[in-house]
Amino acid sequence: MNQVQNFSKGFIKENPILVMVLGACPALATTSSMINGLGMGLATTFVLLGSNTVVSLMKNLIPDKVRIPAFIVVIATFVTIVDLVMNAYVPSLYESLGIFIPLIVVNCIVLGRAEAFASKNTVWSSVVDGAGMGLGFTAALGVLGAIREILGSGAIGGFKFISGDGILVFILAPGAFIALGYMIAIVKKINKA
Amino acid sequence: MDFILLIISAILVNNIVLAQFLGVCPFLGVSNKVSTAIGMSGAVTFVMVLATMVTYLIYTYILIPLGIGFMQTIAYILVIASLVQMVEIILKKISQPLYQALGIFLPLITTNCAVLGVAILVIKKDYNLVEGIVYGAATAIGFGLALVILAGIREQLELADVPSGMKGAPIALVTAGILALAFMGFAGLV
């Protein structure tokens, strides 16, 4: 397979959140600002890279019947590593992402890629696939976070460009659902064209 | 801790889906019809209460005494996965009608982040076992409430003329957003 295509499919054509609507929980919960969205995306990317690599390396050592529990253990290990490292070195980001770091383990994207891609392809393809999917997810979260931050607090990347408050509802739960809904509709339109 | 407050807060004010964003995938996935929504809510309630109980016991009596609290995530997800599997097998053996009603939803629950989320939240919030179970049950009811309401709305939407680009997930999300807005009215109740 063409590795460029393999990498770039994660951004628009097969974007995990905007096209396949996987991983909606963290996408909604952690995008109250652009930085938080990007942080969550990168944490997921790391787990995805790690689990894709290990799963494709070990694909012949794991009997079929126990592959799901085996994948889950591998994923949970990488999630815990991210959890501990973020707690140690980026405490403020760790705090604002909170419970959604350990919950990467049940993010359907990660298990989905392990099962559908890494367990059937070479290590190199799996790494590229993981990077593409992860960064596609990160980009989507960054954009969603930016939209919500601009509308909701009149700021971008933490810098305020209006005095006073924005349209508060976009920082709160309802705005998250509505903004993601419109983003998915727009990407649908792009993919059809 | 006042139990009534805890229950109202978990169902209405801090609704698991609409305010805390846990369990959004099944929330969007199985909200096409009211009947499936009810089945899913039943299965989630069942598993969530059991999972909260078991993970609490494991955390307090195994992980903490051994000093390996950092293994929480890995232990929890394995416990939940095996629990779901066990519930499925037991249901199949003892109650065919119940199995037929809930069976197809059970495998989906392993990757429902609401179950793992509640198990972790109970530890984070320092609840004791009874509070944890009550919280788990109330949260599951909140999940069911949101799911059934959304399914009801989506059944009506089938008849509406939705722009083609908004069909499916987008309109469901926007509907959920408006629902979340309505639920915000409950804030301050507690």
Next chain:
Amino acid sequence: MAKIQSSLKNMVLSLTLISVGASAALGFVYEMTKGPIELTALNKKLDAIKQVVPEFTNNPNDDMFMLPTGEGDSLEVYPARSGEEVVGYAVRSYTNNGFSGYISFMVGFLPDGTIYNISVLEHKETPGLGTKMVPEGTPEKPEFKDQFKGKHPADFPLKVRKDGGPVDAITAATISSRAFCEGVQRAYNTFEKGGMK
């Protein structure tokens, strides 16, 4: 290499192998990050204490003691000393009556009981409304919590105007403001009853 069969022996073997590998990796990372994690938590606490009491030279964390609130629980008190002299006390207080429940504070008192400063540690209040209790103001543009600075709770009742007190509530966030007052009051009650002043 061919894929191995799903025999019982192979299944148990491979799962055991993976679990052992996972535990080893996690144990290693845990040991590596343990120090930094403890350090960050300590620094965060010390930063909050630094913010709410006058300059000190000791390590308040080492001298921490507990004082009963009289409601069945206890609060952490961090004495701040400059040399031998006590310059203030930071009391870690809380309230459960915020708009979204739990809020915790670090409340700094001078030895005579005057409030020096207050820092909000954790909260889940509504962005743009209740969150206005957090920021530090400037003399030109004071924020909500600045009105508490330099006040003594004995002659400055910790109550919002709606409840007949002198505190100007945050616009559209009376519940948050009321909870804030309650948390500070709890710190003061504990501090006073402990015979600290």
